[in-house]
Amino acid sequence: MNGAAPVMLVTGASSGIGRAVALGAARTGAHLVLVARDGESLAEVAEECESLGAAGACVETLDIGDDAAVAGAVRRTLEREGRLDTVVNSAGVVAYGVLQAVPVDVFDGVLRTNLLGSANIARHVLPVLRAQGRGHLVLVGSVLGHIAAPGMTAYIVSKWGVRALARQLALENRDLAHVHVSCVSPGGVDTPIYETAANYLGVRGRPPAPVSTPEHVAAAIMRVLDRPRDRRQVGPANGLMRAGFTFLPGVYDALVGSLFGVAALDRTTPLARGPGNVLISLADGHSLRGSQPGPLVAMGRNVATLVGGRRRR
Numbered sequence: 001m002n003g004a005a006p007v008m009l010v011t012g013a014s015s016g017i018g019r020a021v022a023l024g025a026a027r028t029g030a031h032l033v034l035v036a037r038d039g040e041s042l043a044e045v046a047e048e049c050e051s052l053g054a055a056g057a058c059v060e061t062l063d064i065g066d067d068a069a070v071a072g073a074v075r076r077t078l079e080r081e082g083r084l085d086t087v088v089n090s091a092g093v094v095a096y097g098v099l100q101a102v103p104v105d106v107f108d109g110v111l112r113t114n115l116l117g118s119a120n121i122a123r124h125v126l127p128v129l130r131a132q133g134r135g136h137l138v139l140v141g142s143v144l145g146h147i148a149a150p151g152m153t154a155y156i157v158s159k160w161g162v163r164a165l166a167r168q169l170a171l172e173n174r175d176l177a178h179v180h181v182s183c184v185s186p187g188g189v190d191t192p193i194y195e196t197a198a199n200y201l202g203v204r205g206r207p208p209a210p211v212s213t214p215e216h217v218a219a220a221i222m223r224v225l226d227r228p229r230d231r232r233q234v235g236p237a238n239g240l241m242r243a244g245f246t247f248l249p250g251v252y253d254a255l256v257g258s259l260f261g262v263a264a265l266d267r268t269t270p271l272a273r274g275p276g277n278v279l280i281s282l283a284d285g286h287s288l289r290g291s292q293p294g295p296l297v298a299m300g301r302n303v304a305t306l307v308g309g310r311r312r313r
C-alpha cells in the first residue's frame with residue numbers, strides 16, 4: 001500500500017494535456033495511475049513519470065466509455081494504494097464534419113468517450129471521494145463547451161454536456177467541504193488530437209490562435225487542484241469568443257464560418273475521410289505535443305490557398 005504520496009488517476013495520460021498533467025504530477029512525487037486505450041504508449045509515460053520522481057506509476061489500459069472497465073480500474077487502485085486523492089479526466093476525441101456527414105458510430109463514439117466516459121469516471125470516483133471525505137475530480141471540458149462552431153457538432157455537443165455534468169456534480173457534492181468537482185476549459189492547444197481526429201470535412205483541423213501548450217494547460221489544472229474552484233478557462237481568447245457568442249449572436253453566426261475556415265482548419269492539404277482514433281486507439285497517435293505550424297504561418301497558408309483557388313476559377 002502507498003504511504004504518504006498523493007494518488008492521482010489521469011485519463012488520456014498517453015498524449016497531450018493528460019500526458020502533461022501526468023508528467024507535472026510526477027515531478028511533485030505523486031503516485032500515478034495512467035489510463036488510456038493503448039498500453040504501449042502508457043508504459044512509455046509510466047517510465048518517464050518514474051524517472052521524473054513519481055512515487056509510482058501504474059498503467060490501466062481501458063476505454064473510459066466502458067463503465068465496467070472504469071469500475072475495475074478504480075477498484076484496483078483502491079486495493080493497491082488504499083486511497084484516491086485526485087482524478088483528472090482528460091481522455092477525449094474529436095470528429096470533424098457536419099452532422100449528416102459523420103457516420104452514426106463515429107458520432108456516437110465521440111459522445112461515448114467525451115460525455116459518457118466523463119459520467120462513468122464520475123460514477124465510480126465520486127463515491128470513493130465522498131467516503132474519504134476529501135478528494136478532487138477535474139473534468140477537462142473546452143471553450144467549445146460554451147460556443148458553436150461549424151463542422152464540429154459531435155464534439156461541441158459532447159463538451160456542452162461535460163460542462164453541464166461538471167456543474168451538476170459540483171452542486172450534488174457541495175455538502176462535503178473537501179470534495180471538489182471542477183471543469184477546466186482550454187482554448188486551442190497544440191496536441192495530436194487534430195491529427196488523430198475523425199474527419200469528414202476533407203481538410204485537417206488545427207488549434208485556433210492563440211494556441212497554448214499542453215504544459216500550460218496542465219499547470220492550470222494543477223493550480224485548480226491546489227486551490228479548488230468549480231470552473232476555469234485556459235486561453236486568452238476564450239472570454240472574447242464566449243462574449244461574442246452570448247451577447248452578439250447574429251454577428252457571431254455571420255462571422256464564425258469564415259473565421260473558423262481560416263483559423264481552425266488547414267486548407268492546404270486535402271485529407272482522406274475516416275474515423276481517426278474515435279473508435280480505436282491509433283498506434284502512432286500519442287505524444288506530448290502536436291506537429292502543427294504556428295497559427296500565423298497556418299493562417300497565411302490558408303489565405304494563400306483560398307486566394308490561389310479563386311484565381312484559378
Ligand SMILES: NC(=O)c1ccc[n+]([C@@H]2O[C@H](COP(=O)([O-])OP(=O)(O)OC[C@H]3O[C@@H](n4cnc5c(N)ncnc54)[C@H](OP(=O)(O)O)[C@@H]3O)[C@@H](O)[C@H]2O)c1
Nearest residue numbers: 012014015016017036037038063064091092189191193281
Ligand atoms: N487540444 C486542444 O486544442 C483541446 C482544446 C480544448 C479541450 N481539449 C480537451 O482536452 C482533452 C485532452 O485532449 P488532447 O488535446 O490532449 O488530446 P490527445 O493528445 O489526442 O490525447 C487524448 C488522450 O485520450 C485518450 N483516449 C481517447 N479516447 C479514449 C477512451 N475512449 N478511453 C480512454 N482513453 C482515451 C488517448 O489515448 P488512446 O487513444 O490510446 O486511448 C490520449 O491519451 C480532451 O478532452 C479534449 O477534448 C483539447
